[in-house]
Every structure is written in structure tokens, then in C-alpha cells.
Amino acid sequence: MRARIDVNEIYRAALQAFAEFGFRKTTVEDVAEKLNRTKGNLYFYVKDKRELYIKTVSFALERWQGRVRQAIAKEKGARNQLMAMCRKAVEYLAQDEELRNILKRDPDIFPMFPTVDPYESINRRSVRMIASILKKGVKEKVFRPVDVDKVSEVLFSIYKMVIIQTYIKTDEAYVQEMFDDTLDLLLNGLFVESERSQLGG
Amino acid sequence: MRARIDVNEIYRAALQAFAEFGFRKTTVEDVAEKLNRTKGNLYFYVKDKRELYIKTVSFALERWQGRVRQAIAKEKGARNQLMAMCRKAVEYLAQDEELRNILKRDPDIFPMFPTVDPYESINRRSVRMIASILKKGVKEKVFRPVDVDKVSEVLFSIYKMVIIQTYIKTDEAYVQEMFDDTLDLLLNGLFVESERSQLGG
DNA sequence: CACTGAATAATATATTAAATTGTTCAGTTA
């Protein structure tokens, strides 16, 4: 009798298949073959094909989120943390082709306008990550005293917009320019100093 | 022999039908009946069903754009023009249920991430509208000297995001809050004064 | 000249059978 397969190995194999063929066109057997098992055997590890897919995607999303979190942890001030977050998120995705393909095939994973979302908890964590940077920045008086919860939602939406452009558009340079201008706008705003309304505090 | 039908009457009739049933489920006869003609007769006015749809949608989009343009024309400074534009765009859509339904049924009309777009020329005009306000504002030294072309693209993307939320989300209050916070962020930015980088000029 | 209505072409829907794939599980194996 063989040792139990490490679940992460299953997710890595499944990720390869799902990224190449998409959910509908990959068979449970495709995944089993990559692991040198039979399809029946996979049901020892996951309930059904759908669950395998959801857990595989979660695995990929969490790996991505983890890298971004690491990048943030390396920085001290809120200003640099916010910029590190944006940079790393785009940079990681540019390098993880499998995740890009998964997202391209199935945009509901990272929906611009979510209705119901099986990955909601992961996305909520991302929003909280933004919120905690904002909170820190407001406390440090680097950021204006904005409504942290609402603004982190707004930023997450804009963040999604840029991310989706990153894997939809093939034009690398275009995305980079868009990215820089968007970040500048969000940090500095449109108004010149004299026109700005400073929120209370 | 009857007088030629006014094309705008055709578009109004078609808009009713397309908004209620969608492109696929409305028949040319549905539209003809609203005009008290036979379906064959409509081919005297339009090439085919697809063209009828595209011209009908264009009619609705241009009416919308016209109202926004009027609202802008009433204002003097770039600052107020920008705010009037945002306000009117959302306000008009909230009131035009047919257009909302058309957009909800067929999101490709106003795509978050356009590939090919039959309404491109209309959307380009919207971007130019934003750009001209920005240009004026930079000249008046109300706005920072940003790259007008790029920033108007960025703003149009964010504008689309808010608009789509407006007809997707049923929750009126949520959209309004989102709208206010987004506008504040874009105008004033996140940084406190001392952290801001003023662009040259 | 604007229009009708019937003819025809093009699409969509429904039905059914055949093939593939997902899932279960009794029995095997290390």
C-alpha cells in the first residue's frame, strides 16, 4: 500500500490540467493520470470534480495572496506597503501563467461585479489587507482620514480592474502605463493643493 | 400610401421590445406590431435585425450622452463640470429603465474590458468629453498637470465601473455611497498634503 | 412610393440515440 498523496500535489496536478483545458474539458482521469493513480482513487481525497476545482483554484489564489502578504511584510511605512502590495500583485500574476489561464478561462473566480462567489473568503481577506494598510496610514498621518472600510472596497474594485486588464490584455506596456497613472491618481488625486478638501482630523 | 415612418419612432418601438425580451427573444414582428406595420415593411428601413438592434442601442446611448453633455454645458469651471458629468450620468441612468434593462441583458454594449465594440465611437466621444474637462482644469490650474489622455482613459474605466454597479446592484444606497467615496478619492487622493508629489509645471 | 403577404432561407428548438465522463463500491494489495 502506497503513502497518502499530499493534497498540495493533487492541487498542483489539477491546476496544470484545469489551466490547460478548463473545467469542462478536463476529466477526472486527466488529473489522475498526472498522479499515476486511477480516477476512482481521487474520490478518496475529494468529494467530486467541482470540489476538486474549487480547492485547486483556492490553492492558487492563496499562494498568490501569500506572496503579496510577504512583500507587504518587508516594508515599514503604510505608503511603501501600499505600493509593494500593488507591485507584487501584478508582478506575481505576470509570472504565474497557470493562474492567469485559469482566471482567463473562468472570470467568475475574480469577478468585477460579484454576486455569489465561492472564493469570497479569500477576497474578503484581500480587502482586509488593504484596510489594515489604510488604517495604519491614516494613523501615521500619511493618508488623509478617509472612511477606511468604504475606501478599501473602492480600492479593491479598482485593483481588480487593473488585475483583470493584466491577464486579458496581451499588451504588457499598456498595462504598465495604466497601472502607474492609476496609482498616481489614487495617491495624489486630481486637484491641485489649493482645491483640496481636507477631511476633518 | 402612408408617410415614411420617422426612424426615431422605429428605435423607440424597438427599444421597448429589446428592453423587455432581449435581442434573441424579440422578433422583428414584435417590433412591427408596435408600429402597426408588417415585419416585411421594416426591411424598408433597416438592413436586418442586427442592424436594427445596433441602431436602437446607439439611439439610447446617444440620448444618454446628450443629457450628460447638456449638464456639463450648464457649468463653468472644470471642477463643477467634472462633478456634473458624474452626477448626471448616474442620475439619468437611474431614471431610464429601458436603457438599464438593455445594458443588464447585454453587458457587451458597455464592456468593462472591451475587445471589439460596435459602440466604440460613442464611447470614444465619452472619453474625449472627459479629456476636454481635464485639459480645461489643468489649464485653469484647478487640476494637477496630469497626462490628460491617459488619465481620461483611467477615469473612463472607473466611470464604467460605477455605472455598471448602478444597473447591476439593486441596492440604491450602496451605489450612492460608493459613488461619493470614489469621487472624493479621485479628486483629493489618498495622501495628506505633505506626502503629495506635485507633477512638474 | 410605401406597403403587404406569401415564398423561401436561415435559425432555433425538441427528440432521441450513442458515447463519454463522473461517481460508487466490492474486492485486492502492500
Place this chain on the structure above:
DNA sequence: TAACTGAACAATTTAATATATTATTCAGTG
């Protein structure tokens, strides 16, 4: 005895075909 296989069965997809609906054309009418 826990991990596994492979065959059995259920569910789903695909293919093939017939039927019905709808789009489009156009000769003829007022």
C-alpha cells in the same frame, strides 16, 4: 487495514435528425 483498482452504474455531453419558428426577400397592390 488503509490505500488502491477496476468494473458497474448513473449522469452528462455530444451527435444526428426532424420540426417549428423566425428572418429575409420580393412580386404584386393601392
